[in-house]
Amino acid sequence: MSLGTPSARTHPDNRWAVTHAHARSVLVFTVAALGAVLTQRPDILLLGAPLGLVALWSAMTRPRSVPETRLVVPAPHLREGQWNRAVVGVTATERTELVSSSLIGGPHVELDPDRGARTRRVTPEDLERGEVHLITRVRADRWGLRRIGPALVGATSPWGAFRWGPVPLEHQVIKVLPDPAVFDTAAPAPHPQGLVGQHRSRRPGDGSEFNTIRPFQWGDRLKRIHWARSLRTNELHVTSSFADQDTHVAILVDAHYDLGRSVAKEGASSSLDYSVRAAAAVAEHFLHQGDRVSLQVLSARTPLTLPAGSGRHHSQRILQTLSLVQAQPQDEIDPRRVRRGLGPGTLVVMISALVAPAPLAQAALLSRSGLQVVVIDALVDDVQPPGEQDDIARLGWRIRLLEREAELRRVQASGVPVVPWRGPGSLDQVLRSLARHRRGAAR
Amino acid sequence: MNPMKDLIEDLRSLSPQQVLLRFAIMVSLLGFATVLLIAGDSSMYAFIVLGILGGLCVINPHTVMPGAVLVYCLAVWWSGVPEPVVPLAAPAGLFLLLLHTACALSAAAPAQAELPAAWFGQYAVRLAYVGGASLALSLVAYAHEAWGYRGGLTAVIAALLALGLGVGVHYWVVTTTHEDPTT
Numbered sequence: 001m002s003l004g005t006p007s008a009r010t011h012p013d014n015r016w017a018v019t020h021a022h023a024r025s026v027l028v029f030t031v032a033a034l035g036a037v038l039t040q041r042p043d044i045l046l047l048g049a050p051l052g053l054v055a056l057w058s059a060m061t062r063p064r065s066v067p068e069t070r071l072v073v074p075a076p077h078l079r080e081g082q083w084n085r086a087v088v089g090v091t092a093t094e095r096t097e098l099v100s101s102s103l104i105g106g107p108h109v110e111l112d113p114d115r116g117a118r119t120r121r122v123t124p125e126d127l128e129r130g131e132v133h134l135i136t137r138v139r140a141d142r143w144g145l146r147r148i149g150p151a152l153v154g155a156t157s158p159w160g161a162f163r164w165g166p167v168p169l170e171h172q173v174i175k176v177l178p179d180p181a182v183f184d185t186a187a188p189a190p191h192p193q194g195l196v197g198q199h200r201s202r203r204p205g206d207g208s209e210f211n212t213i214r215p216f217q218w219g220d221r222l223k224r225i226h227w228a229r230s231l232r233t234n235e236l237h238v239t240s241s242f243a244d245q246d247t248h249v250a251i252l253v254d255a256h257y258d259l260g261r262s263v264a265k266e267g268a269s270s271s272l273d274y275s276v277r278a279a280a281a282v283a284e285h286f287l288h289q290g291d292r293v294s295l296q297v298l299s300a301r302t303p304l305t306l307p308a309g310s311g312r313h314h315s316q317r318i319l320q321t322l323s324l325v326q327a328q329p330q331d332e333i334d335p336r337r338v339r340r341g342l343g344p345g346t347l348v349v350m351i352s353a354l355v356a357p358a359p360l361a362q363a364a365l366l367s368r369s370g371l372q373v374v375v376i377d378a379l380v381d382d383v384q385p386p387g388e389q390d391d392i393a394r395l396g397w398r399i400r401l402l403e404r405e406a407e408l409r410r411v412q413a414s415g416v417p418v419v420p421w422r423g424p425g426s427l428d429q430v431l432r433s434l435a436r437h438r439r440g441a442a443r
Numbered sequence: 444m445n446p447m448k449d450l451i452e453d454l455r456s457l458s459p460q461q462v463l464l465r466f467a468i469m470v471s472l473l474g475f476a477t478v479l480l481i482a483g484d485s486s487m488y489a490f491i492v493l494g495i496l497g498g499l500c501v502i503n504p505h506t507v508m509p510g511a512v513l514v515y516c517l518a519v520w521w522s523g524v525p526e527p528v529v530p531l532a533a534p535a536g537l538f539l540l541l542l543h544t545a546c547a548l549s550a551a552a553p554a555q556a557e558l559p560a561a562w563f564g565q566y567a568v569r570l571a572y573v574g575g576a577s578l579a580l581s582l583v584a585y586a587h588e589a590w591g592y593r594g595g596l597t598a599v600i601a602a603l604l605a606l607g608l609g610v611g612v613h614y615w616v617v618t619t620t621h622e623d624p625t626t
Contacts, residue, residue, distance in 0.1 A: 018617055021547035024510035028543070030610060032517055037602045042584045043532035044521055050540035050577040051513075057573070059616050098562060100552045115456065117556035121565075159569075160547035162617075 009068075011167045016063050022161035025055040058161030063095040067164060069153045073138070077175035077320065081141060081264075086148050088118070088134040088169065090155065092126040096164070099155045101134040106147030106171070108264070112137035116151070141264030143178035143276055143323050147171045177319040180280035211240045248294065248308050249286045250342050251318075253279045254352030254359040255299035258327035259379070271353035274378040276322050278351050278421045282376075283318045287311065294341060295321055298359065301328035307341060333358050335365055347372045351421070353379040354404060360411045367416045375411070375418045379404075450502055453554040460558035464549040465501045468509075471542035472497035475516055475535055482531040483524035493519075500542070505550035513539060528588045533581040537574050544570060 032048020035041065068091045078084045088101040103116025118134040126132045134153075140146040149171030155164045213226050216236035229237040258272035269277075283293045287310060294308035295318050306321050342348065348371050352359040360375070367373040408418050457465065476493040479485050496512045503509075516539060520532075544566065552558055 019547070019550065020505060020507060020510065021543070021550060022617075024507075024513065024546075025543060026610070026613060027510055028513045028517070028539075030606065031514055033602070033606050035517060035521060037599055037606070039521065041521065041527045042588065043524065043526070043528055044517060046532040046577070046581050046584055047517055047520060047536045047539055049580050050536050050573050051543055053573045053576055054540070054543065055613070057569075059613055062617060098551055098559075100556055102553050102556075113555070113557070115553075115555045117458075117553040119552045119556040119558055121559045121562045156551040159544070160551035163551075 011165075013165050014167050015066060016157070016162045016164050019156070019160055019163045021159065022055065022058050025051040025058065025159075025161070029055055054159050055161075058157065058159045061095050061158045062162055063093060063155075063157050063164070065093045067091045067093050067096060067099075067155060069167065069169060071149055071151050071169040071172055073148050073172045073174050075174070077177055077323070078140070079177045079319075080143050080179040081139065083112075083137050083139045084174070086116075086136045086138045086151075086172070088136075088151055088153055090132045090134070090153060092122050092130055092132050094127070095157055096122050096155045097158050098122070099132050099134060099153070101136070101151055101153045102166070103136045103138075103149060103151045104171075105138060106149075108140055108142035108144070108176075108262070109146050109148060110139045110141060112139070122155075140174070140176040142262050142273065143176050144326075145173050145324065146176045147173055175320060175323045177316075177323050178276045178280040180277060180284045180319075213237050213239050247286075248292045248343065248346045249282070250294045250296065250308070250346050250348045251279050251283055252338065252348060252350040252352075252359075252362075253295070253297045253322070253325065254350065254354075254378075255297050255302065255325045255327050256329045256359070257353055257355055259353055259355065269380075271355075271378050271380070272325070272327050274380050274421055275351045275353065276325055278376055278378060280319055280322055282349055282351070284315055287315045287318075293318065296338065297321070297325050298330065298333060298338070298362075299326060299328050300330040301326045303330075305341075329356070330358075333362055335362060338362050339366065339369065342366070342371060344370060345372075347374070349374050349376060351376040351378055353377070354408065354418075355379065355400065357407055360407050363416050364411050364414050367414060373416050375416055377408075377418055377420045380421060454502065456555045458555055458557050460563070461549060461552075461554050461556075464545050464558075465504070467545040468500050468504060468542060468549070469494075469497045471538045471545060472500065472512070472516075475538040475542070478531050478535045478538065479520060479523055482526075482529050482535070483520075485519065485523035489519055489523065500546060504546040509542065509546040513543065528585060530581075530585070533578055536577055536581075540570065540573060540577070 029048045029052035032044050033052070036043075036045035036048075070089045072087045072089060073084065074087065075084050086103055088103070090099050090101075098119055098121055100117070100119040102118075103111060105111045105116065113136070116136045118136055120126075120132055120134055122132055138148055149169060151169040151171075152166040153169060154166035156162065213229055214237065216225065216230075216238050220238045224238040224240070226237045226239050253275055255272060255275065258270050260270040260273075261268045262270040262273050279295070283295065286293050290310060292308040292310045293314065295304070295306040297304040302325050304321050304324060306317060309317070348363075348366050350359060350363050350366075350373065352375065354360060354375070354377055363373050363375050412418055472493050473490075476490045479489055479493075480487070493516075496515065500509045500512055520535065524532075548558075548562075548566065
């Protein structure tokens with residue numbers, strides 16, 4: 001970003017102007033001197049003389065050049081709850097004495113100090129360096145695109161006689177990545193396929209998990225020779241291992257509705273908060289195991305899709321994509337779009353508040369097409385119903401919850417497990433049962 | 444936007460240094476009022492009125508209010524102290540200097556901002572310089588009075604011309620255009 005944003009440069013206050021303080025000192029001295037001369041009262045002049053000296057000092061130290069300024073947020077993205085810095089830079093000019101800034105934090109942004117008000121005295125070192133930095137700590141307590149600023153910057157000369165600004169600086173937008181809720185599962189993914197993950201295969205292959213010691217065959221690697229057994233039996237033996245395998249985990253995030261309030265200070269999270277954080281946690285967990293994870297967001301406003309990938313960079317990509325999610329209902333979900341890129345053996349994890357029947361219907365469709373589907377229910381107990389809390393609204397919400405329970409029973413009956421999101425271990429039981437089911441089918 | 448609400452919000456969220464400056468505003472006006480009572484024949488009402496005006500300056504240090512209060516102070520001194528030269532004029536002038544400086548510094552930064560301690564130290568030194576010069580000027584005035592010099596009409600006209608010239612030069616200085624930072 002270049003120094004001096006256009007809005008600051010063209011702002012009418014982007015100049016050194018006389019303050020009330022300087023006008024006051026000149027006026028009081030002039031009145032005192034006039035009064036003293038006209039009324040022959042030297043004591044009146046003595047009352048105004050100090051202010052005359054201040055006025056003289058102020059006029060002699062009037063700044064000559066206008067500073068330039070900028071607002072920078074060094075980190076382009078950060079995680080929820082993580083502190084960052086917003087830096088207001090002002091070029092240090094001669095005779096500038098005090099630089100001050102005031103920053104406005106957007107929704108879900110916390111500032112330290114509270115109102116982002118900072119001052120700094122310009123020192124000779126600042127003049128040598130050429131720029132004064134006013135640093136405000138910022139923290140976003142909710143994922144998404146967050147606004148830092150706008151900021152107001154001003155400076156004053158000695159005795160507060162001349163003021164530059166306050167000039168406005170345009171806001172900066174930063175990406176706040178969701179903080180993956182702690183999620184851990186000891187259960188294996190039900191249908192591993194590739195050859196790079198950490199799930200133990202049922203087939204022997206190149207991996208790290210010990211299988212057995214067997215006679216040498218052509219093609220075996222020399223480093224796998226088991227010398228002790230070979231010497232005892234006078235025949236070459238090698239250690240064999242199970243293949244390490246990965247799986248494709250497709251995460252579907254239902255972002256049609258955002259129910260409840262999201263106020264970090266009160267510890268309140270909306271249904272979309274739970275969905276996004278759960279998606280981040282599930283993705284991080286499977287990526288950490290070496291699996292391939294893809295992401296699809298179901299929302300009319302942000303229909304985002306991220307193809308399958310693995311590794312730490314892919315984890316960052318998923319978090320960045322999740323930070324862009326915005327809720328908006330969709331009239332119709334195209335099943336072909338949802339099905340795209342989901343090959344046989346893919347584990348589909350759908351995360352939804354399940355307040356509309358459409359996502360559940362999609363889950364049932366995917367399950368019927370032969371995919372393993374697990375639905376995570378993100379309507380956690382403390383999520384409050386939407387809208388006004390009058391009797392009619394409460395009744396309507398209760399009716400909808402009853403309908404929802406019936407829909408959940410139907411979809412569970414069709415073989416799709418639905419798990420409420422409870423953080424660590426939410427999926428353990430389901431994944432274990434799916435893996436058992438697979439093994440039974442294979443036998 | 445409600446200006447009164449903003450003022451109250453500003454007062455509620457003052458930084459400790461700003462509280463100190465606002466306290467200095469009040470102290471300086473009450474100090475001036477005390478000197479005025481001692482030096483002349485003003486009544487206690489002057490003390491009360493100046494206290495109220497001090498409160499207004501505390502709320503509005505960045506407006507024309509302190510200027511109006513300072514001019515009012517000159518007027519009450521002129522009407523309340525009959526003697527043309529009294530030694531108490533020097534401390535009264537210093538109290539006005541403190542009032543002006545506290546208001547100027549208070550208006551120089553956001554009300555919520557923490558102000559650097561070194562800045563206050565710098566102003567303590569500056570106030571000492573200006574105060575010292577003012578006291579020296581007072582001594583000159585007392586010597587002038589003691590020796591009984593009288594200027595007459597010529598001196599009055601010369602003083603008015605000097606004042607006019609000073610104000611004119613000042614206007615020329617503060618309206619000189621700035622250097623363009625982009626060139």
